[in-house]
Amino acid sequence: MLIPDQAGITEVNRIIYDELCLEDIKDSSKQTYLTIIGDLKNAGVEAVILGCTELGLLVKQADTDLLLYYATVIHAEKAAE
Secondary structure (H helix, E strand, O other), X not given: OOOOOHHHHHHHHHHXXXXXXXXXXXXXXXXXXXXXXXXXXXXXXXXXXEOOHHHHHOOOHHHOOOEEEEHHHHHHHHHHO
């Protein structure tokens, strides 16, 4: 399991709390996320967990060839079982 570097973590948190939680969805933030995902791919990851419910507003499966796991979808599926 890998996580973004400290600068990536800081930017991820900023986007979540200063933008997505306020329903402010920016293309530049999407590109930032895709860059971070690309960096993780280059480091060898095979999938990415989008562990914040708001991230589904920003990044879609069609945006990357890595498998994305959406926390919101996983929670809903488990609740319905």
